[in-house]
Amino acid sequence: MRHAILGAGGVGLALGAALARAGHEVVLVMRESSRARYRGVIDVHSKLHGDLAVEARAVERLDEPVDVLWVTVKAPALDAALTRVAPRLTPDSVVPLLNGLDHPRPLRARFGPRQLVGAILIEAERxxxxxxxxxxxxAEISLATTHDGHPGGVFAAGAGAGGRRLGGLAEVIADAGLGCTPERDPASVLWRKLVLLLPLALATTAADGPLGIVRRRLDLSALLHDAAREVCAVAAADAVAVDDRSLLHTLDSLPGRTDTSLHRDVTAGVRPTELAALAEPVLRRARDHHVAVPALTELARRAAERERQAEVPAPHRSTYRKGETS
Structure with a gap:
């Protein structure tokens, strides 16, 4: 199969390397400045998985047919990144692996039923x-199909051609050595990652350090646990049941070195960050469903304050250019 990866950051590069190692043709869609420094090889470094180097082409604009378009940019970069995909291009499957809740709708408007809903759990840094x-x-990917029967065509169980695409992709992902879980409910795919990621991202950003630093600050540790419960309550009001006890156990079991891309981006001076894309849809749904989220609101406030205080490093002012990422 031919795979294009729109967004050659940590997630996109790790995914591209796994697919290329499994024998698939992979093309990375990069902005000009990154492509000029790319030497045609994806280098993966991992103490847990070992090092890997695989060849993969790079283009600045995707105008060639592909079987799968993986969208791995961050939410603030989505609109600009899509301008690098030819308007008439119709991949068989489009798989966004963005964080948040709002991105499926514009992607559905662009690609129609070819768009699946996906999420990935991985910690990878370009x-x-x-x-x-x-x-x-x-490295675990969850996938679900979308359906025209739901208003907006975003959240509904998949079947038919979408189900066949999902099944085929699940096999490809498994053959590439990555975990894959096909799901019936697209909303669950997004929420079940977000209930873990959002409190963790806000807390590590507010603490300006990894999870171990959060745990050593009693006020932040308490806010992290309370915010996790609150996000689960918002998900439940949005018709997605998540076991908050299991979530808290997961948070308590993560190693202290666990960090988030939001914290790394804030520290590195990346602007814009994912903060709004992660927090605002949940806070909006909390208001709509009349769910009280004081801990989540406070964590979001502290993370935003940390973002305002962070200085932009002089050598490279931003990873993004006009909302674009590589």
Missing amino acids: TAPGRVTWHSLY
Whole structure:
């Protein structure tokens, strides 16, 4: 199969390397400045998985047919990144692996029923164009189809052609050595990642350090646990049941070195960050469903304050250019 990856950051590079190693043709869609420094090889560095180097082409604009378009940019970069995909291009499957709740709708408007809904659990960090450090032991992708019967065509169980696409992709992902869980409910795919990611991202950003730093600050540790319960309550009001006890156990079991891309981006001076895309849809749904979220609101406030205080490093003012990422 031919795969295009729109967004050659940590997630995109780790995914591209796994697919290329499994024998698939992979093309990375990069902005000009990154492509100029990319030498045609994805270098993966991991103490847990070992190092890997695989060849993969790079283009600045995707105008060639592909079987799968993986969208791995961050939410603030989505609109600008899509301008790098030819308007008439119709991949068989479009798989966004963005964080948040709002991105499926514009992607559905662009690609129609070819768009699946996906989420990935992985800790991977791009260190240079084509170079990625994979920190986590895990890499798990969840996928679901979309359906025209739901208003907006965003959240509904998949069947038919969408189900066949999902099944085929699940096999491809498994063959590439990554975990894959097909789901019936697209809303669950997004929420079940967000209930873990959002409190963790806000707390690590507010603490300006990894999870171990959060745990050493009693006020932040309490806010992290309370915010996790609150996000589960908002998900439940949005018709997605999540076991908050299981979530808290997961948070307590994560190693202290666990960090988030939001914290790394804030520290590195990346602007805009994912903060609004992660927090605002949940806070909006909390208001709509009349769910009280004081801990989540406070964590979001502290993270935003940390973002305002962070200085932009002089050598490279931003990873984004006009909302674009590589």
